[in-house]
Amino acid sequence: MSFSEYLSKYLADNNLTVAQASKKIGIDRSILFRYTTGNRKPLNTETVEDIAERLCMSAKEKKEFIEEFDKQTLGDEVVSSFHYVNRLMETLSNADTFNSQNLSSITADMYMNNYSFTQKSSYLTSPQAIIACAMHIFENEKNNNTGDSVKLLMQPTYSKIEGILTPIFSGSDKIIEQIICLEKAMEKCYTNLYAIEELITPVFCLKNFNVYYHYDIVQSHISTASLLPNLILTNSCALLFDFEMRNGFFTQDKEFIKLLDKHFVELKNNCSPFLEKGSYTHVVQESNMVIPSSRIGTIFNQPCIVPCLGSEILNKLVVDFPLKSTLVNTLIGIHGDWNGMEHIPPMSYATCCCNKKGILDIFRTGRIGEFPDKYYLPFTKDICIIILKRMIYLQEHNLHNYIILKNSFNLSDTIQIYWIPEKHAITLRYTSTDNLLQINIVETSIFNSIKNYIDYIEKKGLCYTQEETIEFLKKVLDMVINDEL
Secondary structure: OOHHHHHHHHHHHOOOOHHHHHHHHOOOHHHHHHHHHOOOOOOOHHHHHHHHHHOOOOHHHHHHHHHHHHHHHHOHHHHHHHHHHHHHHHHHHHOOOOOHHHOOOOOHHHHHOOOOOOOOEEEEOOHHHHHHHHHHHHHHHHOOOOOOOEEEEEOOOOHHHHHHHHHHHOOOOOOEEEEEEEEOOHHHOHHHHHHHHHHHHHHHHOOOEEEEEEEEOHHHHHOHHHOOOEEEEOOOOEEEEOOOOOOEEEEOOHHHHHHHHHHHHHHHHOOEEEEEEEEHHHHHHOOOOOOOOOOOEEEOOOOOOHHHOOHHHHHHHEOOOOOHHHHHHHHHHHHOOOOOOOOOOOOOOOEEEEEHHHHHHHHHHOOOOOOOHHHEOOOOHHHHHHHHHHHHHHHHOOOOEEEEEOOOOOOOOOEEEEEEOOOOEEEEEEEOOOOEEEEEEEOHHHHHHHHHHHHHHHHOOOEOOHHHHHHHHHHHHHHHHOOOO
16 A cells, blocks of 8 residues: 555545645645645655644554655665564564573474374374474484484475474584575565574574575465475485475385485585574684675674774783684774774775664773673773774764664664675674674675665664764763763
8 A cells, every 4th residue: 555545545534535634734735635646745754744643643553654655755675674674683682592492382292292203104284293293303313423414495484393493403413404495586585584583593503504595486385386395304204394384294215215315405506505604713713703895884782893993902902812813813904903093994894783872881881792701801991982082083084884773773782783785795693701603694685675774774864963973972982081981
């Protein structure tokens, strides 16, 4: 429903003529008539909000009304991306502590009773039976040390299946490989964001969980050509089930398993990595803390201040551990050596989405969330002052754009989102006091959704202006100098 259609329907549902509504709103009847026909639109959101207030729309109606206006002015793709990425942010915020005991409401007692999988083949006719069978396969493989992997082909993903992966395989060395299909069309790409939501916890939690993707049409999997598109496969058994988990087939037939394994390997060879997991140590060893690029962006509760840290400060702050010199040299290689205010850093960062609370937390605690606490010492007052002066310098000279959000967004304290325009890549990082885990995503539609999220924030004025940002940073600097934090 377009903005004009929504307005017309609201007037009709409330028995209001254009003439009556124009009097209530206080605008010319001809202008309102053109709003209802789509020949004209309000100049800004404030006008739309005023119309909604004067027409006494409910909170729900007002929200829908403004959203339709946003779609018309910003584009449906930008608005939809904002809402879906916001959902992803909520998921990430809720995953700050990866507690495997709370990942799934599914219990063995609920689904394992009354089901037997000792026969060579079994037909399954309910979601409960399919889930019980999946649990049976996973439990058998948990302590199987043959080196064989568990292979999953999920179209696109199933939360009930992924919800039992982490509780069962947590702490296990079992290799799990999953292939999912993603929507290539931009208007349907939000399936891809849902896939990240479902997979984010098991990928972070499990030691060897590798996810690959290929483009496909998700809706094709409910056609007769793909009656049983989902597969759980091991060296000894296989479970296939349909899109709605109503029908499944469990088999231990060796020849059929070989055929499915061959099909899985061939498909995997045509796939691309979707979620690649790395660890802090591995990333430092590979000198790849952040992929060098002319433009990098971040979304995190705190601002990214690493570009403000030069070699002198880094060598004071970073504790002595085997990879200290590698870490310092990597950061300096990316951001340049910030040992004087005259330094012009390379354009390695362009946009940094954060909030005021995150900025205050850094200088109140002397801690940043990008690195585990055990690897560096808290900032002293002198270092806080240097960092703040450099932040102001970067903002004033348009070398680094700090986007400080006005409203209460669900930005995480422990998970950072990085995006790299040149590579259309996204990196998610989880930081605890002891370690840093990261997942790399190279998938265009997800990257575009993140980019649209930032566009929405800027175009809707949900962030402070450059002048307001500089004023706030200067205020924080004064507070640090005067010990007021």
